[in-house]
Amino acid sequence: MDFLDDVVSKAKEAIDIASKKTGDAVAVQKQKFDIAAIESKLAKDFQSLGELYYKKIKSGKETDESAAAIVNAINEKIGKINTLKNEINSIKHKRICPECGAAVDDTSNYCNSCGAKLTYENAENTDE
Numbered sequence: 133m134d135f136l137d138d139v140v141s142k143a144k145e146a147i148d149i150a151s152k153k154t155g156d157a158v159a160v161q162k163q164k165f166d167i168a169a170i171e172s173k174l175a176k177d178f179q180s181l182g183e184l185y186y187k188k189i190k191s192g193k194e195t196d197e198s199a200a201a202i203v204n205a206i207n208e209k210i211g212k213i214n215t216l217k218n219e220i221n222s223i224k225h226k227r228i229c230p231e232c233g234a235a236v237d238d239t240s241n242y243c244n245s246c247g248a249k250l251t252y253e254n255a256e257n258t259d260e
């Protein structure tokens with residue numbers, strides 16, 4: 133009986149250690165998950181800060197020589213995106229509403245999203 137009690141208590145001890153280890157692993161996993169969630173939010177904060185700063189530089193409220201290369205790279209990419217968007221819109225026979233940014237039929241006189249009156253002037257012919 134003594135032997136059996138000893139085996140049982142040893143087994144119980146082993147289970148306690150194992151479950152403590154499992155508990156630790158779960159806690160660590162939770163911490164890692166929390167870190168990843170916070171890091172993701174941090175990245176968004178940095179992005180917002182970057183956009184805020186970019187707008188300041190673009191509007192001339194701020195000048196920063198050290199950021200000039202990045203600002204140029206951003207401008208270049210925005211230009212490429214706009215060119216591609218214009219290509220898509222001309223393929224789809226759509227144009228962008230200047231008021232709300234919705235894609236509207238290039239024959240519509242009013243935006244079907246915000247109702248703004250659309251004017252067609254040759255002045256804003258930027259592509260080609």
Ligand SMILES: [Zn+2]
Nearest residue numbers: 229232243246
């Ligand atoms: Zn609109």
